[in-house]
Amino acid sequence: GAGVSQxxxxxxxxxxxxxxxxxxxxxxxxxLFWYQQALGQGPEFLTYFQNEAQLDKSGLPSDRFFAExxxxxxxxxxxxxxxQEDSAVYLCASSAFLxxxxxxxEQFFGPGTRLTVL
Amino acid sequence: xxxxxxxxxxxxAQEGEFITINCSYSVxxxxxxxxxxxxxxxxxxxxxxxxxxxxxxxxxxxxxxQEKHSSLHITASHPRDSAVYICAVSxxxxxxxxxxxFGQGTRLTINP
Numbered sequence: 252g253a254g255v256s257q258x259x260x261x262x263x264x265x266x267x268x269x270x271x272x273x274x275x276x277x278x279x280x281x282x283l284f285w286y287q288q289a290l291g292q293g294p295e296f297l298t299y300f301q302n303e304a305q306l307d308k309s310g311l312p313s314d315r316f317f318a319e320x321x322x323x324x325x326x327x328x329x330x331x332x333x334x335q336e337d338s339a340v341y342l343c344a345s346s347a348f349l350x351x352x353x354x355x356x357e358q359f360f361g362p363g364t365r366l367t368v369l
Numbered sequence: 370x371x372x373x374x375x376x377x378x379x380x381x382a383q384e385g386e387f388i389t390i391n392c393s394y395s396v397x398x399x400x401x402x403x404x405x406x407x408x409x410x411x412x413x414x415x416x417x418x419x420x421x422x423x424x425x426x427x428x429x430x431x432x433x434x435q436e437k438h439s440s441l442h443i444t445a446s447h448p449r450d451s452a453v454y455i456c457a458v459s460x461x462x463x464x465x466x467x468x469x470x471f472g473q474g475t476r477l478t479i480n481p
Contacts, residue, residue, distance in 0.1 A: 293471030354466045356400045360412040
């Protein structure tokens, strides 16, 4: 596709509900990142995929957060038993590998999913 | 202390003014990014730099690696420049990949 897309753009959930947020990266991009942005703050790293492998999940705030990228393209971030503190914008970014096989520093961001937990 | 600190947090100026946003970081980095975020969440990359200075139109970004400091300048500011400007640094995680660590952003408002 032309850019990174995310769906839904807005999600309202009742406390305790499970939600699933989808990210479609730029076609061919090997790296995929999820970030969480609380209101008025800068984004914070959640997790990183290289193809289908989740190589870093150190930023996931609790075991209620789970991410997958089973075929190395589309990724889903799932939040179980949502709580009010999960309210944030969830950003997905993708990046390519350079010709020499090293990851590029440049990341391309999707529009984000704004999650509101009531 | 955050790894990336920006100042000011909020900045209001009149159209035409010269704008400077500052960013300091406390860790070793491979690159520094300046990003723009408009209401609605979308983030656009303005600059990625590891040394010296870059210019694009009315925007100029500089970095001093020794002092771990970067600045973003906007010349002849315009109301359409109103947005949140975010400084971020690239930090190595695994297998050469770099995650971004962000400052908290500077909300810029340019009044006509």
